[in-house]
Amino acid sequence: MDREGQVTEVFRxxxxxxxxxxxxxxxxxxxxxxxxxxxxxxxxLDMLKRPASQFIxxxxxASDAGSLRDSFVMSLYQDATGLVWxxxxxxVSAAGIPAAGSSAVTARSGWGTSW
Numbered sequence: 001m002d003r004e005g006q007v008t009e010v011f012r013x014x015x016x017x018x019x020x021x022x023x024x025x026x027x028x029x030x031x032x033x034x035x036x037x038x039x040x041x042x043x044x045l046d047m048l049k050r051p052a053s054q055f056i057x058x059x060x061x062a063s064d065a066g067s068l069r070d071s072f073v074m075s076l077y078q079d080a081t082g083l084v085w086x087x088x089x090x091x092v093s094a095a096g097i098p099a100a101g102s103s104a105v106t107a108r109s110g111w112g113t114s115w
Contacts, residue, residue, distance in 0.1 A: 009053065013043070019054030022046050030076035032084060040073030045086055060090075068093050 014020040023043030030038040037048040044059035045068060061067040068088060075087035086093045 011039075011048075011053075011055075019049075019052075021055055022057050022059075027072075027074050028076040028087075030078060030084065032078050033082060038076050038084065040076050040086065042072050044068070044071040045073045045076075060088075 011021045013022065013024045021039065021041065022045075023041035025042035026039055027042065028038075028040035030040075032038060035050075037050070039046045039048070039055070044057050046055035046057055048055055058068055060069065060071040068086060069092070070088035070090035072089045073086055074089065075085075077085045077087075079085065083094045083096060086095065
């Protein structure tokens with residue numbers, strides 16, 4: 001939506017498109033300080049790549065101790081230091097946000113800081 005409340009673009013999950021929304025079950029939305037749009041869904045955490053309108057997906061991976069605690073994301077918050085806090089059913093993860101124009105999560109804290 002734009003500032004006047006008009007819908008400007010609709011995003012949906014499409015199993016045939018890897019860059020589509022992870023799930024239509026959206027639980028949280030956050031625009032971070034760098035202008036990245038984060039979407040927490042029942043299928044993982046997505047970050048919108050603008051202007052391509054494709055999503056980068058972050059999910060729980062049992063073989064990666066630094067991944068999200070769970071793929072069911074329920075809340076998102078960015079603190080004053082720039083960390084994005086991701087609330088999941090299995091706990092909270094914190095991540096450094098990507099630099100402007102980048103799609104990679106910074107090594108500053110990655111997904112590794114989890115409680």
